[in-house]
Amino acid sequence: MAMFPTKVKILHRLLQSRHPFWSSPSLGGAPCSRLVLGIETSCDDTGAAVLDETGEILGESLHSQKEVHLRTGGIIPTVARQLHRENIERVVQEALERSVTDPSRLSAVATTVKPGLGLSLGVGLEFSQRFVRQHNLPFIPIHHMEAHALTVRMLQPVAFPFLVLLVSGGHSLLAVARGVDDFLLLGHTLDEAPGDTLDKVARRLSLIKHPQCSTLSGGQAIELLAKDGDRMRFPFRTPMGQTYDCCFSFAGLRNQVNMLIMKKEAEEGIGQGTLLSCVNDIAAAAQHTVASHLAKRTHRAILFCKAIGLLPSSSPTLVLSGGVASNQYIRKALTLITDATGLRLLCPPAKFCTDNGVMIAWNGVERLREGKGILPPDVDVSYEPKARLGVDMTAEVKAAAIRLPSVRMKIPN
Numbered sequence: 001m002a003m004f005p006t007k008v009k010i011l012h013r014l015l016q017s018r019h020p021f022w023s024s025p026s027l028g029g030a031p032c033s034r035l036v037l038g039i040e041t042s043c044d045d046t047g048a049a050v051l052d053e054t055g056e057i058l059g060e061s062l063h064s065q066k067e068v069h070l071r072t073g074g075i076i077p078t079v080a081r082q083l084h085r086e087n088i089e090r091v092v093q094e095a096l097e098r099s100v101t102d103p104s105r106l107s108a109v110a111t112t113v114k115p116g117l118g119l120s121l122g123v124g125l126e127f128s129q130r131f132v133r134q135h136n137l138p139f140i141p142i143h144h145m146e147a148h149a150l151t152v153r154m155l156q157p158v159a160f161p162f163l164v165l166l167v168s169g170g171h172s173l174l175a176v177a178r179g180v181d182d183f184l185l186l187g188h189t190l191d192e193a194p195g196d197t198l199d200k201v202a203r204r205l206s207l208i209k210h211p212q213c214s215t216l217s218g219g220q221a222i223e224l225l226a227k228d229g230d231r232m233r234f235p236f237r238t239p240m241g242q243t244y245d246c247c248f249s250f251a252g253l254r255n256q257v258n259m260l261i262m263k264k265e266a267e268e269g270i271g272q273g274t275l276l277s278c279v280n281d282i283a284a285a286a287q288h289t290v291a292s293h294l295a296k297r298t299h300r301a302i303l304f305c306k307a308i309g310l311l312p313s314s315s316p317t318l319v320l321s322g323g324v325a326s327n328q329y330i331r332k333a334l335t336l337i338t339d340a341t342g343l344r345l346l347c348p349p350a351k352f353c354t355d356n357g358v359m360i361a362w363n364g365v366e367r368l369r370e371g372k373g374i375l376p377p378d379v380d381v382s383y384e385p386k387a388r389l390g391v392d393m394t395a396e397v398k399a400a401a402i403r404l405p406s407v408r409m410k411i412p413n
């Protein structure tokens with residue numbers, strides 16, 4: 001039974017691709033929806049997807065390099081580039097085949113061109129430019145963080161403006177999304193991203209040797225172990241308690257955790273590379289501190305937005321996305337804040353929080369609908385490893401110096 005709608009969809013697409021005139025509005029059929037191919041290679045996932053204008057995913061494919069990078073203890077850019085090169089052709093082909101879409105049926109190709117690892121972005125961009133020239137298709141360059149921010153709109157109606165917290169292995173930022181290409185940046189990380197911190201802590205704890213964690217990313221491993229840990233046993237300081245803005249910092253927390261690990265290794269008479277007996281408690285305390293820090297900065301961002309009227313009075317919304325947003329404990333911490341401030345919290349399911357071709361294709365759909373940022377196939381586009389999101393409002397946020405009312409971070413496990 002579950003196969004039925006898919007079969008109908010495939011049949012429908014077959015008819016459309018073989019006899020496109022059948023669905024032509026002039027012949028009385030339903031209007032033919034425009035299709036966008038999305039391509040993502042900004043970090044360690046090679047993703048592609050074909051979406052129609054309503055946001056229906058017609059076909060997708062994703063190749064993750066996670067396991068390779070787990071073994072080498074972090075992403076080596078040249079290795080990431082090589083793996084993207086080896087997989088991009090197949091991944092795009094699979095997405096097209098699964099959607100039963102011939103390239104000639106596409107209305108545009110949307111590809112991540114910023115920000116990200118230069119060598120990885122280069123593979124997707126080079127492939128895409130060749131592809132659009134070969135098939136004479138419009139090209140839509142995509143900002144990876146804009147795509148994360150807007151993915152939620154593919155899943156349910158969410159009107160602009162809304163507040164968004166994006167937390168991943170490469171980013172940590174708070175922004176107001178006001179339109180497809182209109183963002184106000186309220187806060188960003190001053191050093192590393194929370195996913196990066198959790199990945200590094202997991203590596204320092206050698207969690208890859210833990211029987212339950214060998215195939216998990218650092219963040220996933222910390223979340224799993226924290227479930228059986230006591231977060232009160234090692235109270236870490238929440239970062240930036242005396243800085244009244246919405247920026248983030250995680251390097252100091254990593255330092256606190258590393259110092260504790262060294263102390264515990266000395267106490268237990270073991271060296272680096274051996275699992276400590278208290279990994280669960282360290283994971284729980286580190287996760288709690290990351291969650292509290294994210295919650296407090298977000299709380300201030302909400303108060304700032306309210307103070308200057310950046311969010312609608314009816315149904316103001318916080319969207320949480322990025323790889324770290326799949327963490328249930330962090331979601332609960334943010335729920336405490338949205339409950340206290342009267343916001344609705346929306347968080348896409350985990351598979352749409354992490355990197356994939358779908359979110360890029362969706363951003364392409366949004367831009368195509370509005371006619372924004374669509375280029376002819378022959379225009380040369382460069383990738384940009386560093387690219388801020390939107391208009392920088394961090395100085396205004398800092399100047400407002402908003403003090404937070406106390407909210408007890410009693411987060412259920």
Ligand code: KG4
Nearest residue numbers: 168169170195217219220323324327354355
């Ligand atoms: O968005 P993403 O797939 O890639 C980018 O960084 O752009 O996010 C990957 C990051 C990794 O750092 C990973 O450790 C983290 O998201 N992550 C998590 C969880 N799942 C993935 N962090 C905390 N809890 C999780 N459940």
Ligand code: ZN
Nearest residue numbers: 148168354355
């Ligand atoms: Zn991402």
